[in-house]
Amino acid sequence: MLYNSTLNKEKKITAAEAIAAGIAPDGGLFVPCKFPAVSEAELKNMLSMKYTERAELIFSKYLTDFSADEITECVEKAYTKEKFGAENPTPISCCAYNGNDLNILELWHGPTAAFKDMALQILPHFLTKSIKKTGLNNKVVILVATSGDTGKAALEGFKNVDGTGIIVFYPENGVSPMQKRQMCTQEGNNVCVCAIKGNFDDAQTGVKAIFTDERINNVLRAENKQLSSANSINLGRLLPQVVYYFSAYLDLVNKDKIYMGEKVNITVPTGNFGNILASYYAFRMGLPVNKFICASNSNDVLTEFINTGVYNKNRTFYTTYSPSMDILVSSNLERLLYHITNENSEMIKELMLKLKTCGKYEVDSDIKEKISEMFYGACCSDKETQETIGRLYSQSGYLCDTHTAVAINVYDKYVNETSDKTPCIIASTASPYKFCKAVLGAVGDNLPANEFEMADALNRLTGVNIPKPIAELKDKKARFKDTIEISGMPGYVTKNA
Ligand SMILES: *Cc1c(COP(=O)(O)O)cnc(C)c1O
Numbered sequence: 001m002l003y004n005s006t007l008n009k010e011k012k013i014t015a016a017e018a019i020a021a022g023i024a025p026d027g028g029l030f031v032p033c034k035f036p037a038v039s040e041a042e043l044k045n046m047l048s049m050k051y052t053e054r055a056e057l058i059f060s061k062y063l064t065d066f067s068a069d070e071i072t073e074c075v076e077k078a079y080t081k082e083k084f085g086a087e088n089p090t091p092i093s094c095c096a097y098n099g100n101d102l103n104i105l106e107l108w109h110g111p112t113a114a115f116k117d118m119a120l121q122i123l124p125h126f127l128t129k130s131i132k133k134t135g136l137n138n139k140v141v142i143l144v145a146t147s148g149d150t151g152k153a154a155l156e157g158f159k160n161v162d163g164t165g166i167i168v169f170y171p172e173n174g175v176s177p178m179q180k181r182q183m184c185t186q187e188g189n190n191v192c193v194c195a196i197k198g199n200f201d202d203a204q205t206g207v208k209a210i211f212t213d214e215r216i217n218n219v220l221r222a223e224n225k226q227l228s229s230a231n232s233i234n235l236g237r238l239l240p241q242v243v244y245y246f247s248a249y250l251d252l253v254n255k256d257k258i259y260m261g262e263k264v265n266i267t268v269p270t271g272n273f274g275n276i277l278a279s280y281y282a283f284r285m286g287l288p289v290n291k292f293i294c295a296s297n298s299n300d301v302l303t304e305f306i307n308t309g310v311y312n313k314n315r316t317f318y319t320t321y322s323p324s325m326d327i328l329v330s331s332n333l334e335r336l337l338y339h340i341t342n343e344n345s346e347m348i349k350e351l352m353l354k355l356k357t358c359g360k361y362e363v364d365s366d367i368k369e370k371i372s373e374m375f376y377g378a379c380c381s382d383k384e385t386q387e388t389i390g391r392l393y394s395q396s397g398y399l400c401d402t403h404t405a406v407a408i409n410v411y412d413k414y415v416n417e418t419s420d421k422t423p424c425i426i427a428s429t430a431s432p433y434k435f436c437k438a439v440l441g442a443v444g445d446n447l448p449a450n451e452f453e454m455a456d457a458l459n460r461l462t463g464v465n466i467p468k469p470i471a472e473l474k475d476k477k478a479r480f481k482d483t484i485e486i487s488g489m490p491g492y493v494t495k496n497a
Contacts, residue, residue, distance in 0.1 A: 001064040003030045003235065006338040007352070009345050014065045016130035019236040022229050028348070029335050030235045035284040036061035038246070043286070044260060047250050051088050052079055054250065055243045061285075062239050063126075070129055078122035078240075084109045085468070089118070090244045092251055092425075095396035097388075097408055100415055103257060104404070104428045105248045111156040112182065113431035113467045114149055114324070115275065118244060119237040120157035126236040127228065128163045138226040141497040142166040143210060145203035148179035149324055149434075151193075152186070154230045159188030165225075167192040167496055169203045172483055178434070178451045178473070185476035192496045193480035196489065206489040216490055225497050232274045233331050241278030242285070248425050249287055258423050265424040267293035267414075269407040270302060271325040273332035275427060280336060280374075290422045295410035296379040297322045302330055306377030309368035311351075312360040321382045321402040321438040324429070329355070337363070340370050376418075380409040382438075388412075389432075389442035399443070399464045402435045404428040433458065433470050 002012040007028030013021075018030040038046075038061070046054050055075045056068070063071060079089045086109070093104045110117025131140055140163060144154050151168040158166040170183060172195040183193045196203050210216055211227055220226060230237070245266065252258045266289060268276035276294055283289040296303050298318040305311045313328040320326055338348050354361040363371070380388070388405040392398055400408065407426050414420070432439045436454035440447060444461050448454050452474050459466050484492055 001036065001062055002033045004033055005029065005345075006031055006334050007345050007349050009343055014133075015063045015235065016065050016133035019126050019130040019234065020134050020228075022231070022234045027352075028345075029233050029331070029338075031335050031338055032062065035281065038286040040261060040286070043246075043250070046246065047254060047260075049250075051090065051243075051247055052076060054247050055079065055240070058243045058246060058285075059239065065133060066129065074122055074125035074129065077125050083111055083117075083121065088247075088251075090247060092248060092255075093398060093428075094255075094257070095392070095398040097392050097395060098412055100412070100421070101257075101423070102408065102411070102426050103248070103252060103424060104398070104400070104426050105244065106428045107244060108401075108429060108431045108434075109467075110153075111469050112149070112153045113434050113470055114153060115427070115429040116150060116153035117156065119232075119240040120150075120153040120230065122157075122240050123230060123234065123236045124158045124161040124164055127230075128161065130236070131226075131228075136226070138221075138224050140164045140228045141220065141225050141493075142228055142230050143207050143493065144168045144230060145200065145207040146170050146175070146183075147200040147323070148175040150231070152179065152182045155183065155186045155188070155191050155193070157230070159186070159191050161190070165190045165192070165497060166230075167194070167493060169194055169196050169207060169489065171195070171199045171203055172197055174200050176451070178436075178470075181473050181476075181478075184478040184480045185473060186479065192492075194492055195483040196486055197483060198486045202486050206486055210490055210493055213490060216494055219494055220497055223497075227493075227497075232272050238274060238278055238281070238332070238335075241275055242281045245279045245282040245425070246287060252423070252425070261288055263288045263290040263422055265289070265291045265293060265411075265414075265420070265422045266427070267295060267407045267411040267424055268427040269295045269322065269325060269403040269429055271327040271330065273302070273330035273336065275429070277332045277335055279427075280339075284339070291414075291420065292375045293407075293411055293414050293424075294375055294377040295407040296377065297325050297385070297406050298379065298381055299326055299328060300379035301328055302333070303377040303379045305333075306371060306375050309365070309371070310360070310362045311355065313355070314359040321385050321435065322406050324403060325406065336371075337367070341367055376414050378410045378413045380406045384409050386438060386442035389439055393443050393462070399432045399439070399458075399462050400428060401430040401432040402438050403430050405442075431467050431470070432464065433466050
């Protein structure tokens with residue numbers, strides 16, 4: 001199994017090389033040269049497997065330069081009962097909304113109560129093994145600029161992983177009080193968290209400059225250290241997301257909700273297009289899928305793209321109740337375009353150049369048709385998001401977060417438009433307790449002053465348990481209190497790497 005850049009089909013590399021590098025030197029994203037197949041016989045075999053065994057089987061098809069033992073080690077370190085609360089890290093809750101059955105795939109039972117844990121709990125293990133395979137014995141120092149969620153999920157993933165360190169920068173006034181508390185109380189002997197006097201863009205620009213700063217890289221190299229990133233275009237973050245779509249399908253067969261071989265629809269609340277792309281990868285490997293339903297909030301750039309073939313990031317940026325989807329450039333769409341154009345890297349190069357220079361591109365009618373055959377796109381406002389949370393709760397007693405609500409709202413629109421009653425998996429990406437203010441506002445009327453009181457109020461009102469990692473935050477001591485100037489970032493990295 002080999003990989004190449006979306007911008008160059010000729011140069012092929014191993015999985016370990018792709019994971020260690022993160023992004024291709026030509027600026028493209030690494031993609032598999034071909035999709036490995038899962039036959040129906042194999043699918044049937046997987047029915048009786050645990051999540052970790054299913055994961056090992058899927059990974060063994062992609063990471064052919066890893067030994068079976070190495071894959072097992074990665075999987076068993078990542079998806080423990082201790083970290084995810086149960087043997088199955090991704091349980092499905094079944095309920096009804098406006099007369100339609102929802103199979104809600106809960107991807108948020110990990111240490112930070114959001115779906116990014118599914119990938120970031122295993123990435124550190126893939127990454128350290130990949131770097132060793134490429135012949136280096138360096139300590140990997142992960143640099144992250146975060147607007148909240150990714151920083152915490154990366155910290156939890158890398159904490160106490162041998163051979164790694166992680167430094168997270170966040171904007172002093174640019175994250176929620178809960179997110180700040182999550183990061184400043186972070187445990188682990190190899191982690192560092194620091195606020196900067198600036199906004200998220202300043203943090204991001206600062207981190208990018210450090211990655212390419214030759215002086216800093218030389219200093220670190222002399223100490224056998226190298227910088228790396230954990231962002232969502234790394235192949236090592238995409239592959240773990242493929243697993244749970246297979247696993248969800250098998251769980252639905254085991255629950256007699258679908259029969260083996262029956263097609264399903266998949267609805268995903270989408271930002272950077274990573275999660276929904278993983279479901280497309282599962283489909284290309286053999287998972288029976290009828291339609292991918294791409295749900296956006298008011299930042300509806302993908303809705304427009306799926307419906308018109310025009311991708312245009314020149315538009316107002318909205319801050320919404322579903323902040324992890326507040327994105328105008330969905331990086332992983334580049335991978336879908338590559339696969340759907342039959343690997344036309346010349347065309348991808350052209351489109352991505354247009355995006356860079358004009359902020360806009362249009363695909364031809366042939367590609368547009370191929371996309372709309374498989375994908376449906378629609379969007380959901382903040383008002384509709386809260387209405388959906390309230391209505392779902394009153395109809396079925398199920399409490400969902402704002403991102404999941406966007407997905408459920410868009411799925412409802414899809415069924416109304418098409419009358420397609422194919423069984424549907426809804427990706428649920430965060431615990432409602434991560435977004436207490438908007439969720440409590442949707443189901444209750446009194447809003448207490450701070451987020452911990454809101455969580456308690458939501459718990460009293462609904463009886464839904466507060467996830468342990470969030471409940472425990474209240475009594476944790478802050479370990480990281482530094483706030484530095486933007487100009488101090490390089491010095492902070494060389495001192496703490
Ligand atoms: C990151 C995130 C998303 C968006 O996922 P993509 O893979 O970027 O499309 C949706 N919901 C939550 C809660 C997230 O953290």
